[in-house]
Amino acid sequence: MALRALVVDDSMLVRHTVCRFLEQRGYEVDSATNGVEALEKLTHALPDIVITDMVMPQMTGSQLIDSLKARPETASIPIVVLSGRPSGSDAQDEKRANFVIHKDIDIEQQLEKALAGALGNAYPSQKQAVGNQAPTSGLPSRA
Helix, strand or coil, rough: CCEEEECCCCCCHHHHHHHHHCCCCCEEEEEECCCCHHHHHHHHCCCEEEECCCCCCCCCCCHHHHHEEEEEEECCCCCCECCCCCCCHHHHHHHHHCEEEEECCHHHHHHHCCCCHHHHHHHHCCCCCCCCCCCCCCCCCCC
């Protein structure tokens, strides 16, 4: 059974990049543009990992993390924070995440390390993924 990821970011480019990276590794991927949408998606299926931006409209990444950590069914889901800056106002939230990825550095390389660390042996690396699977995020593939 494929691992399931939820990607939360208001930037379409970042969402596309992260979703595509995960899909190429065999993940089932769902995405949301803010924390409110993410919580709605969690009512349908729980992901194995959440990758979230911090600065978003309606509900920030910090508020999403608060909500995830407060609910018994989601408290143990690993969280990867996508941060636009290495420190500052996100510092406390970054401490609550399993990993932090900085958007201005190679996102794919950082994702590879973060997923391997957060999911351990369950993480399917690109070498383990089976072929180019059809995207599940609704975004066109670049095949």
